Amino acid sequence: MTAVASGRREQESDSAAPMSHRQIMEALSGLLLGLFVAILSSTVVSNALPTIIADLDAGQTTYTWVITATLLATTITTPIWGKLADLTSKKVLVQLGLLVFVAGSAFAGLAQNPAMLITARVVQGVGAGGLTALAQVIMAVMIAPRERGRYSGYIGAVFALATIGGPLIGGVIVDTSWLGWRWCFYVGVPFAVLALIVLQKTLHLPARRRQVKVDWAGATLIAASTSLVLVWVSFAGHDYDRLSWQTALMLCGAVVLALLFLLVERRASEPILPLRLFRIRTVSLAVVASLLVGVAMFGATTFLSQYFQLARGASPTRAGLMTLPMIFGLAVASTVAGRIITRTGRWKGILVLGGLFLSGGYDLMSTLRHDTPYWRAAVFMAFVGIGLGMVMQNLVLSVQNQVRPQELGAASSVVAFFRTLGGAVGVSALGAVLSGRVAHYTAQGLAGIGARGTGTGGDSIPRLSALPPQIRPIVEDAFGHGIGNVFAYASPFAVLALITILFIKEVPLRTANTGTAETAAAPAARAAYRPAHAAPNRTPETTHAAPNRTPETAYAAPSRAPDTGNVIHGTVRDAAGVPVARAALTLIDASGRQVGRATAGADGRYTLTAPGRGGYVLIASAGEHDPCAVPVDVGDRPARLDVALAGSGGLAGTVHDADGAPAREALVILTDARGEVVATGTTGGDGAYAFARPAPGPYTLTVGAGAHRPVAVPVEVGDGRTRQDVTLPPTARLRGVVRADGRGPLADARVTLHDAAGNVVGVATTGPDGEYAFGDLTGGRYTLTTSAYPPVTSPVVVDGRGEDTHDVWLGRPGR
Template sequence: MSESTERAQSPVKVVLPGLLMAMLLAMLDNVIVGTAMPRIVGDLGGVEHLSWVVTAYVLGTTVSTPLWGKLGDLYGRKTVFMTSIVLFLIGSMLCGVATSMVQLIGFRAFQGLGAGGLIVGAMSVLGDLVPPRERGKYQGQFAAVMAVAMVGGPLVGGFITDHANWRWAFFVNVPLGGAALVLLALRLHVPKRRTEHRIDWLGALLLSIGVTALVLITTWGGSQYAWGSAQIRGLAVLAVLGLVAFVLVERKHPEPIVPLGVFANRNFTLVALVGFVVGFAMFGAITFLPLYQQIVQGASATNSGLLLLPMMGGMLVTSLAVGRIITKTGRYRIFPVIGGVVLVGAMLLLAQLGAHTSKLTSGAYMAVLGLGLGFLMQTTMLIAQNSVELKDLGVASSTATFARSIGGAFGVAVFGAIFNHRLHALLGERLGTAAADKMAAGGGGARIDPSTLSQLPAPVRSAVVDAIAGAVSSVFLWSVVAAVLVPVLAFFIREVALRGGPSEQAERTLVAQEG
């Protein structure tokens, strides 16, 4: 490696631990609370509001993501990124001292607002420090952190729940986030640009209304309210009106939250669609894996996290390898195509899950899923960032993240409906319609858990296990339909030279240090 390249890489290496820690905190807090929820409900009560502890966080993150990206483009990446960390830490402390379920839900929404800035900020700062030609290997590390969070969240949450008070699931963020904040404050230097500031507050409000309505539809539809109910229809109308008005405002505003011009770039539009479909197929399908592992395979809540290790390993290895190959060769188009094909194969394999599938076999299937995701997750972000001008880097990062989040929300809703329908049908075949109505009530087998399952008579227990396995298999089979779109869309991505190289990176770093 040349001396100039080493000098160029040193600033990002210094702050990389802080960026990775911020990403880890945002991803970890999305899953760490799950295993602590029984203790939280036991302490605070309010079981009827249980789902809102998660939904409030997701809603806050999703709504704020585009706004954080634009604020970073306007006011400087460092200031906005550090502000999001502070908000996240304040939200974490407030969650830790909550005395009622209503308080906890409100504080989780506040925490989610900060989390949206963590994810976008980390990716945007990396984009400022490292040009796309050199960015692949670093984004591979970000994908590895995401994999660790997906598996580590349930494990950490289970450990904290078993050995400490549930409040430490939130307090643990404070020392970790504080360390990242100090490191970034002292060592992070990014280019400073002068920009005329006119925040598109109306656009931000309309986007928040539209997105909030969409998230509420996917959260409440088929569970709290029937899909054809007045509440869901009203939310659908509100979502359409909000998003249509948002597009009209964005077309005329001089500093739009989401510049619609970025969608004129073919590659950017394609990877946004790929991100939506990946989120739809991935989050919508793997949501049901823990249920399968605990009900069908008899794993504990903590051990179900360990059973996801093959997926994490596959994603970790592939992400790091692909990142280094992209950095070395500058070629990337083939990877989302390969990832899409592998993703389809993984969904077909997981559709074979049954009541008697061994943990070894299911682990092998999940490893294939991890391999496919490793080809896709950060490669699509790299292509999105390379498709826009530097002034729109934050918007590109936030829009790509936003597309994946919205896809996941829709996926959970659609596959949840498929799961419930299939579960009811299978239970009806074995136990009769009346019993099926009683056991499948609440959505997604919400009244079926390992403790109640062990108390059922053997024939009923066998029927429930078979029904859960069959319903999960159906979810993965239907997810193939969505997954097939990924390699098809990726095939039309053009191989555009990645901006920058070692010499340009050295020049950019010098500008950052002088700024």
């Protein structure tokens, strides 16, 4: 999206100063700790759920809904948190999410029945929705897309740590008689309180002052529609037939609510799911892929704890240890993939490879049975973990790279929303599948030994230790075979996710949060070392540039220098001489090692200290400017070095009308040689537009405004700044009345307009008042033909401005 005049001030308020790795990690420490709490809450319970459900005398449906309720609450609230993140303080929001989560955890620990437990899990889901959505949003605010892959790897590592520790902690708690399963919910509270304290001290983000307006109507409608679908999936085929009036009522109601949701979103000033984002191809495909990944990920892995405890007879603690291959695969893959993406700027190959691992892993997991050798199951789980580590975070990254900073919250939450929505549907649907398959295989096994009526139906969660010796192997086999079927049903969704990923167009990652929604950064080669050519009479105190300095040239300027040696100071300016605020400066020595780093202030001034005398290279970079490298000599006295940065290349210009007046809020669209839209934007009050960093090559620039005809012009974008001004021709209208002699206005008369070359410009039919009209015309000569007996042909001249009238009389020659 372009950084136009009307939006530039808002973008600047969102852009943080360049931060060092240490500063970023300090800011992320509390955020990652909060994310750890949210993930831990799910994993610590998953291993204890068979024991919890059995203790509460509940069944498979309750087991499913304990998980589905959290996912549903997370799904519904994720876009709300994301929208609030675009409108108000992200720091306050993430702290609020932690408080809600702590309240839900405490409530869950006090649960006395399934209904109370499910309600508490809903509250936990509301808090978890804020933590998961805001983690991605805050990272996107602080870190440029090109560097974000590295830190997404840290999120993957935290995810893996919480997923590893959760089942182990949960298993130990359940296996420890003096603790009990309720401590599975209490264990995250201390971590959440610690996260609140750390966030307060370390997280500092630029504040935005916008009036908060949340689309509550849209949130209510999508919650109701999603809930109806999940209720139907959970109970259809169990409490009522799949083809029944209940099914028809629920599905029709869900469709009607979904249509109302779309209608509300189109009219909402701050929609909870901005439909315009789906016009971006990458966003649409990433959303579909996330939905499918959610079905496969949540829908199948949720039942792994049941597999190890009920199909293999493992204790909760041992069951947690047995899932480690998948978690280690996820941790390693997410970390390594993040570093590769940061180094290369390429992410499509990582996504495709992850999709291959994920689909292959699920296909292999479908062969699981209660007696499958563990080493084989471990390999299968590792494949799934590697696939998830490569796909989950990078789908979000691909979307964040395509939107403006003020839309990061909404865009990130859209991906998270559909992923958790897919998970909620997957858990509910596959839970119903598991219940039916376990009942079927149990019945088959019992029939084989001539036993009946054991009370181990498919919806119950049995205690294996309480089963008769001859029944236990049958139940273990039923759960092993049933969970293998669950993975078989989930496998096609992983394959469809891979196919969707193949159609996502790779856009190189931006190297700064510039607020563009188009094709991203220029090639990495543009950031290569480009030394300035300084004059030979340079002294250690001052660096003089050649007389005709270029944007990459350092130049001298008088100023008061610091009093110590080994110091380099100066001002960073743009090509017009305006100071560039918050520019990042890096000092490297002759071997290429970084020996100093600084950030320019609001007035563009900087100061940094070299480790000693000698020659160095100063690298300067900032937002929408090309980076440059300048040699500098450091001696006994401070060295003054002012740096001028060029624009970032890209495409810019002004749109005006035929009189030269600027065209405000004109829609500007940039399409590549294949016809794909790579950038859109609107002009500001001065008619200016700008696309930062489209890749060099041929494009088509299309501009349209209300009272003007649209214009499409070819433009060749080069490595430097390309300028293309556009003049919009005015639009004209031709209207009139067709009258018949003695009858007045004539209705249903056919009127055809031809241009000077004889081409048909338009065809109209008169209304009851005999009027016709043609719009979007240019000035010139036309011919108007009115069907009659005989037809009447009239020459017409349109002046090209405003509206011209031409009445037609039938039956009166010369009129």
